[in-house]
Amino acid sequence: MTLDERKKLILESIIRDYVETAEPVGSRAVVKKHGLKISAATVRNEMSDLEDMGYLEQPYTSAGRIPSQKGFRYYVDCMMEQENLDDNETEVLLHLLDDSFHEVNELVQKIGHFLAQTTKYTSFVIVPSVRLSKFKYLQLIPIEPGKALVLLVTDLGVVMHRNIEVPQSITASELELIGHMFNQVLAGKKIIEIQRSDLQQLRDELKQRRKVIDRALEAIESLLDNSNEERVIISGALNIMNEPEFKDVDKLRRILAFLEEETQLMDMLPESLGDEVDIRIGRENQAEDFKEMSLVFAGYQTQGEQGKMGLMGPVRMEYWKAVGSLDSVREIIEEIIRKRF
Secondary structure (H helix, E strand, O other): OOHHHHHHHHHHHHHHHHHHOOOOOHHHHHHEEEOOOOOHHHHHHHHHHHOOOOOOOOOOOOEEEEEHHHHHHHHHHHHOOOOOHHHHHHHHHHOOOOOOOOHHHHHHHHHHHHHHHHHEEEEEEEEOOOEOOOOEEEEEEEEEEEEEEEEEEOOOOOEEEEEOOOOOOHHHHHHHHHHHHHHHOOOOHHHHHHOHHHHHHHHHHHHHHHHHHHHHHHHHHHHHOOOOOOOEEEEEEHHHHOHHHHHHHHHHHHHHHHOOHHHHHHHOOOOOOOOOEEEEHHHHHOOOHHOOEEEEEEEEEEEEEEEEEEEEEEEEOHHHHHHHHHHHHHHHHHHHHHHHH
């Protein structure tokens, strides 16, 4: 249903005020704060109509109204103009994403922290699987006698590692030589294309250090088996505590417990995202614990794989700022990944 311009103006005024104050909005406040050239009585009548149409709700016996989830949905679909990062916020982000990081994990951690700090909501960034990225190099680093670290790095800067046991007599130079042999066989291959035959070739070529090779290969096989896994990085989880809607301790505890289970959050999102920033408002979310929350999320591209990033907060979100922030950040992160990796 299409609303006339006056109803749109009143709905937007109520949404803006409610997002700011978390309190029901009355007709006099709408007229006074937004300078409408109509009487409070007229606004009251329009608010009553909007309530009958399902766009507003009247909580308890309050004379004011609050937007319904249907009202928020109409607003974001038909009326909202997103607010991208301003020049100062963009400068802060670019300074944060200077050359001080060496892998994608560091990059997305900084992105998540920035989003949470800028919007005051809880952010999440899902790092895509590395199966389509290429093997760049492997290092075997001695930790202490009898132990070494297997470090596998991809062309996207993703670092995977495992600790392994090695003979106590083995030297750092021997470990370096073994790592060099691995790199000769595997460098430049996509993770998904590395075959067990490649690993067997290494076993055959390095028979004199069979024990070390077997342990290293077991570690690599384990890393390759996990290369399809996505990882979730959550920042600003405690921002939820600042929202009046979540002062109830049990409700807050359920949400925080939900966020600890990465797969639950990933299951709520589509497997593949388009070019637009997506919004799920309240009851549109499948998870019961998220029926009073909203998710704003978008995809970003990393050399053939899609990652995801988003913000979560109360239904009473600044959707215009959340959408604009994600849009701006996505554009910047994709440009950096293209240039750096």
